Amino acid sequence: MPIRHCLNVTRSEDFSEWYQAVIVGADLAENSSVRGCMVIKPYGFAIWERMQQILDKKFKELGHVNAYFPMLIPIDLFEKEAEHVAGFAKEMAVVTHHRVELKDGKLVPASPLETPLAIRPTSELIIGESMARWIKSYRDLPVLVNQWCNVVRWEMRTRMFLRTTEFLWQEGHTAHETEEEARTETTLMHDVYKWFICDILKMHGIPGKKPEFEKFAGAVDTYTVESMMQDGKALQAATSHYLGQNFARAVGIQFQGRNGDLCYAHTSSWGITTRIIGGLIMSHSDDDGLNLPSEIAPYHVVIIPILKGENNDEIMRYCDSIKESLKESIRVFIDKKDTPPQNKKWDYIRKGVPFVMEIGTNELIDKGVFFTKRLTLEKKSMSISEFLNTIDDMLLTHDETLLTRCNENCEKKICNTIESIGEMREFFSNRENGFVVAKFDTNTTDTSVLDEMAVTVRCVPNHQTGTDGQCILSGNETKTDAIFAKSY
Amino acid sequence: MPIRHCLNVTRSEDFSEWYQAVIVGADLAENSSVRGCMVIKPYGFAIWERMQQILDKKFKELGHVNAYFPMLIPIDLFEKEAEHVAGFAKEMAVVTHHRVELKDGKLVPASPLETPLAIRPTSELIIGESMARWIKSYRDLPVLVNQWCNVVRWEMRTRMFLRTTEFLWQEGHTAHETEEEARTETTLMHDVYKWFICDILKMHGIPGKKPEFEKFAGAVDTYTVESMMQDGKALQAATSHYLGQNFARAVGIQFQGRNGDLCYAHTSSWGITTRIIGGLIMSHSDDDGLNLPSEIAPYHVVIIPILKGENNDEIMRYCDSIKESLKESIRVFIDKKDTPPQNKKWDYIRKGVPFVMEIGTNELIDKGVFFTKRLTLEKKSMSISEFLNTIDDMLLTHDETLLTRCNENCEKKICNTIESIGEMREFFSNRENGFVVAKFDTNTTDTSVLDEMAVTVRCVPNHQTGTDGQCILSGNETKTDAIFAKSY
Known part of the structure; x- marks a missing residue:
C-alpha cells in the first residue's frame, strides 16, 4: 500500500485536532512564547496579503482612504461611552510603565505613567477624536477612513x-451628515463583506442583523455575515455597525448643518480580521490539508523539477520556460530546493496549491506537463500548449467546485423544521451540529435556555420567509426568522 | 500686490516652525491626544503607502517574504542579550494588566500579569525565537523575512x-549559514536603502558605517545612510545591521552544518521608518509647502474645474475626458468639491502636487489645459495633445530638478577643510550648520568635546579619500574620513 502523506488526523476523527494539523501541515502559523499570541508564518501571511489587496482595492474604489491612528489610548477616553467600555473593559491590555530596569538580575517595569494607556481593542473613540477635529461643516462630510x-x-x-x-x-x-447616509454606508460595507466571503473566498455565508444582545458595544445596529464551517458551527466572518450618534456625542463630532444648526454626525464602523483565515481553513480544507480559492492562493501552480542526473540543467531550463510561457496573472513558483521531490509534492498538496506539477525527463522529451489537481488529487498529463490553453478554465472549475462543495455541505446542515426548544436541544446534542432557522421575537432578552446548549442567536438573516409562527424562546407570535447555532 | 497663499513662516525665519507649517499645510499629520503619538492623516498615509509598495516589491524581488510576529514580548526575553536591553530599557512601554475596571467613577487597571510584556521596540529577539524553531539544517538557510x-x-x-x-x-x-553571506545581505540592503533614498526619493544621502559607540544595541556593525536636510543637519535615514552570532546565541538559532557540526547562524536586520517622511519634507519643501518626487506623489496631476455658470456640465465632462486620456501610470484626481477654486489651487501647491491644473471656459473652447508647475510656480497653457505628449518629460524634469536642487544645496554645506576642534567649533556655532568631513581614528571613544557642540560622528562614509591625517579628536595618525554633524 502506498504511503499516504496526508495529515495524521482526519476531520471525522477530531475536527479540532485536524484544524491544528492543517495549519501545521500548510506551514501557516505557529504558537509563540507569548501567551495567546501567534506567529503568522510567511505562507499564512501571503494569504492575508492577498486578502488585503483585494479588500483595499474595493474600499478605495468606494471612496475610502487609509490613515493611521495611535495604538495607545488613554483609558479615561473610554469613560466617555459607557456601553462601549462595558463591552471591552474585561479584555484590555494596559500599559502602565515606560521603562524597564534590572533589579536583582531580573528586568522589572519602571517609571509609571500618570494616565495608563490601553492598547486599542478597536478605535471608534480615538478615531472619533480626530474626526471631531476634522469636521466643521456639512461640506466636510462624509469622512470615509480605514486603517x-x-x-x-x-x-x-x-x-x-x-x-x-x-x-x-x-x-x-x-x-455622515444624515442617518440615511450612515445606514447606506453600513449596508454597503455589509454587502462588500458578503461579496468577499462568498464570491472571493467561496465560503458559505448568511448575511443578517445581530439581535440586540449580540450587538457591538455602543452600536445601534450590527450586521454580520455568519459562515458555516464543515463541523456545522458558525463563524462570525465580518461585521458592520451603524453607530447612530452615540460615538459622535461621546467625543463631540459636530458640524454646522445646511440650515446653520450645529448637528452631531452619524457614524459607522466595519471590520474583518485574520480570524477569517481560520474560517477559510475550516470551510475548504480536507483530510489532505488546505484548499484555497484561486484569488487568494499565493501560487496557482508550483513546479517541482524531478532531477535524476545527466539532463538536470535541461529540465531546469524547461521548468523556467513553462513559468515564462504562463501569463502574469498565473502565479507560479518553481521549487528548486535540494530536497526529495516526493516530499515537496505533498508539502504543496497540504498547502492547497491548485496545480502541483512534476517535471522530469518524460515531460522534457514530450514537451508536456504532468500535474496533480489539488482538489481531486487527479493526475493529468498534457502538452504544454494544452495546459496554457486550459489553465484559466481549470482554475474556474477549481473555484466552482470549492464553492459548490462548500455550499452543498452547509445546506445539508441547515434545519428549518424545528418548532420547539426540545427539538432544538435534540438537534444540538448531535455532534454534527448545523444551523437552525427558527422563529424569534426580536424583543426577547432571556436566552438562558440557549446558554445551556452553548447555542447563540447568530443573526436575523436578510432573507426572511415572512411566514407566521411562534418565537422558539418566548412563544410570542412573530414572522421573524433567526439563525441559531453553536459558534467559534 | 497679489495675496500669497504660501505658508505663514519661511525656512529662513524659523526652520522648525516652517517644518510644522509644511505638515499642517499639506494635511499630512496631526498631534493626537495621546502623548507622543501622532495621527497620520490620509494624504500623509498615501505617501507612506507609496513608499511601502516600492520597497516591498524590491524586498520580494530579492527573495524576502513577509510574516507577522507578536507585538507583545515578555520582558524576561530581553534578559538574554545584555547589550540589546541596555540600549532599549529606557524606552520600553510595558503592559502590566489585562483588564480595566471602574473605581469611584474612574477606569483603573485590573488583573495584573505574572510576566509583564514589553511592546516591541524592535523584534530581533522575538523573531529570533521563531528562527530557532524553523532552522534545523544548513538546507533551511537562508531565512529572509520582513514585517x-x-x-x-x-x-x-x-x-x-x-x-x-x-x-x-x-x-x-x-x-545565514556563514558570516560572509550575512555580511553580503547586510550591504545589499544598505544599497537598497541608498537607492530608495537617493534614486526614488531624490534625497541627499551618504552611505557609511556607524562608529562603535553609535551602533545598534547588540550589532557587530551598523550601516547607515546619512541624509542632509536643508538646515544642514543630518537625518539617519535607514540602517542595516550585521548582528554576527550575538542574537543567534541569545535565542539559540542553531543548525547542523555541511560537516555535521552544530553551528550558530549569522543574522542581519535592517529597517526604515515613517521618520523618512520627515526627511522627505525637510529635503524638498519650500516656503510654499511640500514637494514630492513623482514616484511617491499620491497625485501627479490635480484638475480643478473652474465653474462659473451655464457650461458647468460641459467643463466637468471635459475634465473627465482629460483624466481618461492620460495613461494609467499618471495619477490624476479631479477635485469636484464645492469650495472656492483659488483655495483649492493653493491647497494642492502646499500638498506638492507636481501639476495643478485649472480648467474653465477658455480651456474647454480651446481644447487646452492651463496648469501651474509646482516646483517653479510657472504657469503654462498648452493644447491637450501637447500635454499628453510632454507629461512624461515634464515629470522627468520635475524629478531631476528636485534631485539637483537638493544635492547642490547640500554639497555647499559639506566642509572638508577642517583640521582642528577649534575650527569645527566655529563651523557649528554658525546657525547654517552642515556636514564636516574630517579625519577620525575609529578606536576613539572619548567624544565629550563633540557632545559639548551637540555634534555626533554620523558615519565613516563608504567613499574614502585615503589621504593621511590626524584624528580630529585624538590627534592619532589615521587615513579614515568621518562625517560630523548635528542631527535629528
Missing part, C-alpha cells in the same frame, strides 16, 4: 487565527 | 514623523 493594523483583546482560551490576544484587521470608520 | 508593523519607543521630546513614541516601519530579519 489596517493590529489590535489586542485579552483572551483566556486562544486558538490560532480564530481567537488570539493580538490579531490583525482592518477597521473602517465613517462619519 | 511591516508599528513599534513603540518611549520618547520624551517628540516631533511629528521625526520622533514619535509609536511609529511605523519595516524590519527585515535574516539568518
